[in-house]
Amino acid sequence: MNPTIETLLNHRSIRKFKDIPLTEEQRDTIITAAQQASTSSYMMAYSIIGITDQQKKAALAEVSGQSYVKNNGHLLVFCADLHRATVKADQQDYEKMLENLENSEHFLVSAIDAALAAQNAAIAAEALGLGICYIGSLRNNIQQVDDLLSLPQHVIPLFGMVIGVPDHQPDRKPRLPKEAVYFENEYQPHEKILDRFDDQIQDYYKSRDSNKRLDSWTQQMLRRFTNTMRMDVTDFVKRKGFNKR
């Protein structure tokens, strides 16, 4: 099979790493690959903060509640960054820019730019034989992450990514059937497909190597969405000058 397709299809999140830091060359390759991702209207509206300060890493691991945020080969934090576009603007231009900086369009643009760069970083790392895991749980206390990284106005942390030499080989987690995420020409109701997927995923949870349990996808979603989560993200992003109008 095409080695790139193989890399993409073999993805699994790695949460246990050998105690081996990434080499300078690995870091460079991963960041360069991230930068080459597509970007909306050439905005490159993201920044990446690599954490080498062990105290800072421990503090971020505490926010996330995950030890592998501390124990890995490298930790990156991906940020939406509209600040860079403003640094050469005078006060009058900056005030004109605010309407765009603060609307949902550019909140989306910057989040999407950051995510495209991040996924290139993930693929590059996996192509180098490393493993990765996205760390959304940095948003458990997004204000604290923001403070730790000294992010200016119009820059917010979105998620982390841990990278390193894998020290386990987890099962590849089943995905929704293609018919549940890909439609032609218009959206299609897909309740019956979800029923079949729930059956399949129950079997997966019952039979996998670790953390066996009785669960289904629908039940997971119901649990997640009926308990309020990270409600402070809304106010935080507004304070930082995103998504206000």
Added chain:
Amino acid sequence: MNPTIETLLNHRSIRKFKDIPLTEEQRDTIITAAQQASTSSYMMAYSIIGITDQQKKAALAEVSGQSYVKNNGHLLVFCADLHRATVKADQQDYEKMLENLENSEHFLVSAIDAALAAQNAAIAAEALGLGICYIGSLRNNIQQVDDLLSLPQHVIPLFGMVIGVPDHQPDRKPRLPKEAVYFENEYQPHEKILDRFDDQIQDYYKSRDSNKRLDSWTQQMLRRFTNTMRMDVTDFVKRKGFNKR
């Protein structure tokens, strides 16, 4: 060089395609690769609409203002999808879910999930020798795109992607220097780096094969952000039940 890294680094957006539709196998590989991307807490909070109806494709091309949205091997529209998580909820649970469905946290989660899947699709396509271009300009009239694709509440179109056999080989567009997007441990002011990049990009615009002009990155950003753009996206996403609280 590692063929996957090579694919990542060779990316350029393709805006002119040969009149050759993607094969069924190519489409399948691209969608399967998209699905294997990481997803926040297993939410898989996105949907992909492939456009095979030529009239619909023409209508989307008109929204974008770009002929290559009509003339390509295939057109995908990536959507943020929180609807799927709600289909098995009863009325009482649905009402409880709204607090999460409507907050900025899950607006981010769904936009990022869609973008990670899209970037996997892009890499898969390029690994197959195809070219791609993201189509943010579908948001020129996001409500019309939403209508064309019959998207239910809690599903919104984010961007398109055209895929096909390249019929041109554009220059690889320079990226910001690594020092401008990657920092260690905390954000760093980088005005001087931007000055140097502006010099470099002026040379690029003066010397490239097509659409030569006098321009810099800073000037482009100033132009873009001082003219209001897609201000209707804010209200649209709220009407669809995203980003309301």
